[in-house]
Amino acid sequence: MKKFNIYLIMAILVISGNSFAQQTPAAKQSEPITIVGATAHLGNGEIIENSLIILEDGKIAEVIAKSLTKRQYPGKIINAEGKHVYPGIIAPNSTLGLVEIAAVKATQDEDEMGEMLPNIRSLIAYNAESKIVESMRPNGVLLGQIVPRGGRISGTSSIVQFDAWNWEDAVVKENDGLHINWPDSYQRGRWWRGEDPDLKANKEYQEDVQELSDFFISAKAYLEGKRDYKNLPYLAMETVFSGDKKVFVHVDGEKEILDVVQFKKEHGLKNVVIVGGYYALDVAETLKNNDIPVLVTRPHSTPEEDYEDYDYPYKLANLLNEKGVLVAIEGSGQMERMNSRNLPFYAGTVAAYGMDKEEALKLVTLNTAKILGIDEHYGSLEKGKSATLFISEGDALDMRGNILSHAFIDGREVSLETHQTELWKRYSKKYKDQESE
Incomplete structure (x- = not known):
């Protein structure tokens, strides 16, 4: 029996x-x-x-x-x-294939324990059999940048196509970029822990930035030294310093973005991309002059502050484009994996709020390919x-x-x-x- x-x-x-x-x-x-x-x-x-x-x-x-x-x-x-x-259409900054059911922990593979994890590769965790990935194709979303989450340095992303047997078949560009979650200079208290929910200065901001800077300095010293022991996080930084691997910095605030620009100069980083960039418009000239593109947070969002225009998220990509910044659209946020199929409609919304429609198409095609470094082929x-x-x-x-x-x-x-x-x-x-x- x-x-x-x-x-x-x-x-x-x-x-x-x-x-x-x-x-x-x-x-x-x-x-x-x-x-x-x-x-x-x-x-x-x-x-x-x-x-x-x-x-x-x-x-x-x-x-x-x-x-x-x-x-x-x-x-x-x-x-x-x-x-x-x-x-x-290309989906940048995506966790497609890394999480299948958000409520089931066993299907989540987007985050690893630790803070400085440049050696963590999202590609080997990518599930080509994901039913969510499959649902992208009927809307024309055929490629994606698969990105790890969590920590200060989340790890390394790769770019895949959405019709494959496994991650080896799927890969279009392996280890394309390093992802950094930049610290916030201002934070809200965690109300669920009884903290004051109002916005206040982050007293540890400079310390957090210095910790990140120290990691880069140590990695560079290791790579230029004898390498008499194997340090996987430092070894993963070699292609960052050479410029072969782009640095995607997830950051929104004006001050923080300016600090990222300074960080780029201090550490001689060749290819830096701002991801999110909600307040990037305030420093658009600086971004243009330093050749830093922006993957703008999805337009189908509500304004962060009461004083902002109700349609600010809808027109941000166009406003940055008018300032001469290379811009594309990313779709992270609530229900980001399911909503990735809406990328063409995000571009359509930007077109409805001032951008020429063919220029808006570039926000999810050629501009994205340029930012990800795959425009020679896609x-x-x-x-x-x-x-x-x-x-x-x-x-x-x-x-x-x-x-x-x-x-x-x-x-x-x-x-x-x-x-x-x-x-x-x-x-x-x-x-x-x-x-x-």
């Missing part, structure tokens, strides 16, 4: 595992694909009406106006007249770049038009089916059947 129960449990687990598994990743592109007649939004601010796009060997072989050629269309032909083609529809793109029935930055018919990652046509689309079809049929009765 016991043996029967064991077999029964195993069978249930196998069936459950299969029912919750992601769609099988697409096979490598085996023939040319020609997309004919769509309006192509190149992601660099340009549009080609009635376009001709040819995908070969996982790359874009051609993207031109259809009228400029009389050549025979090679391979599989997709008639996309009346539709729109966009480069794949972020725009250009000859020679990766064939990572999607076809939408309408305007992809508007939830009414963002209805995908096809999506490609490196030329592979990926599935747009998810657990959510299956439920939608099931219940749509249920209520249609009831109406017909």
Whole structure:
């Protein structure tokens, strides 16, 4: 009887595992694909009406106006007249694949114990089978920067594509950036511990900044010394000092951002990115002059202070862009993993509050690719770049038009089916059947 129960449990687990598994990743592109007649939004601010796009060997072989050629269309032909083609949308500063169910601790793998953890790599914890990751593709979100959380130095992120068997298959750029949570110069008391919830100066701010600075100094001294013992955190800093690994500093305040700029100079850091940057507008000139881009916190947020414009979060990206700062949109915050699929609509909101729509598209495509250092291959529809793109029935930055018919990652046509689309079809049929009765 016991043996029967064991077999029964195993069978249930196998069936459950299969029912919750992601769609099988697409096979490598085996023939040319020609997309004919769509309006192509190149992601660099340009549009080609009635376009001709040819995908070969996982790359874009051609993207031109259809009228400029009389050549025979090679391979599989997709008639996309009346539709729109966009480069794949990129989700920066994301924890997709690191947490499946926030309320279940066993599914959380975004944080490690400790404060200075540059050697912690998010990539090896990335779950390519995540059902949340799968749900990004139907909205055109095809790539993401997977970022660890917690500590003063959280660890090292990597960039992945969202149709893979495992993290090895998924990786697009390994160990792209170091992530630092900059201390706050002002803090609110923890009301749940009986502390005064009002904003007050953080007396330990300078000490916290100095501790971070000391770590950088010690790491540099170790790397320049004999290295007669193995120190994994210090070794992970080598690519930071060389500039091969970018430094993403999660910070919002005006004073703190200025301190980050000074920190960059003191430690000779080549590639620094501000993440969040809620008050970056106040120091936009400094950021521009020091070539520091900003991953702006998601526009679908409420203002932090009573005196701010109600639409300040909606227009912040545009205001920074007008100041000459390279800007893209990130989506961290409450329910960030599920809300990552809304990235195109975040860009649409920025467009609704003053930015040209093609410029707004860059906030989730080419600008993001530039900031992450993958623009040579991703972020725009250009000859020679990766064939990572999607076809939408309408305007992809508007939830009414963002209805995908096809999506490609490196030329592979990926599935747009998810657990959510299956439920939608099931219940749509249920209520249609009831109406017909």
